[in-house]
Amino acid sequence: MYPSHRPRRLRRNAAVRRLVGETTVEPRQLVLPMFVKEGAAEPTPIPSMPGVVQHSRNSLRKAAVDAVDAGVGGLMLFGVPERRDATGSGATDTDGILNVALRDVAAEVGDATVLMADTCLDEFTDHGHCGVLDEHGTVDNDRTLRLYGQMALAQATSGAHMVAPSGMMDGQVGVIRDSLDAAGFTDTSILAYSAKYASAFYGPFRDAVDSQLIGDRKTYQQDPSNGREALRETDLDLAEGADMVMVKPALSYLDVIREASEVADVPVAAYQVSGEYSMIEAAVGNGWLDRQRTVLESLTSIRRAGADIVLTYWAAEAARWLRQEQGTAERGT
Numbered sequence: 001m002y003p004s005h006r007p008r009r010l011r012r013n014a015a016v017r018r019l020v021g022e023t024t025v026e027p028r029q030l031v032l033p034m035f036v037k038e039g040a041a042e043p044t045p046i047p048s049m050p051g052v053v054q055h056s057r058n059s060l061r062k063a064a065v066d067a068v069d070a071g072v073g074g075l076m077l078f079g080v081p082e083r084r085d086a087t088g089s090g091a092t093d094t095d096g097i098l099n100v101a102l103r104d105v106a107a108e109v110g111d112a113t114v115l116m117a118d119t120c121l122d123e124f125t126d127h128g129h130c131g132v133l134d135e136h137g138t139v140d141n142d143r144t145l146r147l148y149g150q151m152a153l154a155q156a157t158s159g160a161h162m163v164a165p166s167g168m169m170d171g172q173v174g175v176i177r178d179s180l181d182a183a184g185f186t187d188t189s190i191l192a193y194s195a196k197y198a199s200a201f202y203g204p205f206r207d208a209v210d211s212q213l214i215g216d217r218k219t220y221q222q223d224p225s226n227g228r229e230a231l232r233e234t235d236l237d238l239a240e241g242a243d244m245v246m247v248k249p250a251l252s253y254l255d256v257i258r259e260a261s262e263v264a265d266v267p268v269a270a271y272q273v274s275g276e277y278s279m280i281e282a283a284v285g286n287g288w289l290d291r292q293r294t295v296l297e298s299l300t301s302i303r304r305a306g307a308d309i310v311l312t313y314w315a316a317e318a319a320r321w322l323r324q325e326q327g328t329a330e331r332g333t
Ligand code: PBG
Pocket: 118, 120, 121, 122, 123, 130, 166, 167, 201, 202, 203, 204, 205, 217, 272, 273, 274, 275
């Protein structure tokens, strides 16, 4: 008795596996999130994200060039200001750290990559929320929208090709689109964090941006138990003019990525967030996981779920590995 079907035939060696592999990860599909700290003379390591730093303006420029040389598709900048206030005024200030850094990187790499900026107030507010608070301490949606419009404009003026509203305020994409268009930035695109969950996996990000959040984000970010709501958010963002949509986090939300990729008629991105990075790095640090294999498997899974683009802190490194693998496969070694 022999089995009549032998799926193992298509796995028997590297050449056949290469021929039939369905999902690819290419450097151009990876976007590197980067942090830049105001006033820093040297890059500062982020303890909960081994291998990731808060850049100085100088080290950011160098790392941006490195990442572009490695072949990544884009850079996503986050600013860490020296001073914070209730309205996050550093975000709309054209001399605020994020806008200064955008100009630095734009001058360095120009149009060789897609330069993106996080459009959200949480890095700039002293209470750590993504918007301004009303008298009850709740995030005031509509007052926040006005600031997002100004913030996006400051970023576009500073050289961002793409702005990425991540605050989950209702109407944020529409307001930003209007604000950009009214100022003539009709070619600046919007990457909408459409389905962004109130996730524990953002934990290490607080370290990365020195943020002390008072309370939680559950009144604006989505409940992890909800899938359908992600589709509603995606639809709304598309109706408001989003050029791309994003699901965040990635690995615990592969079903959401799949569903969003089935309904969206624009590219879908997924953000492999700080906690996803730190989990793997911690296990690798203990000698429990193989770093390169685990990282590439996680990226492949996110792509397989339907993401066209992946934001990942491993973007530059993974891009180098992928280029090496490609070379090796082509030589058949
Ligand atoms: C908000 C923002 C956050 C992240 C990206 N943009 C923090 C949050 O929503 O709490 C998290 C990214 C990560 O964890 O890697 N500006």
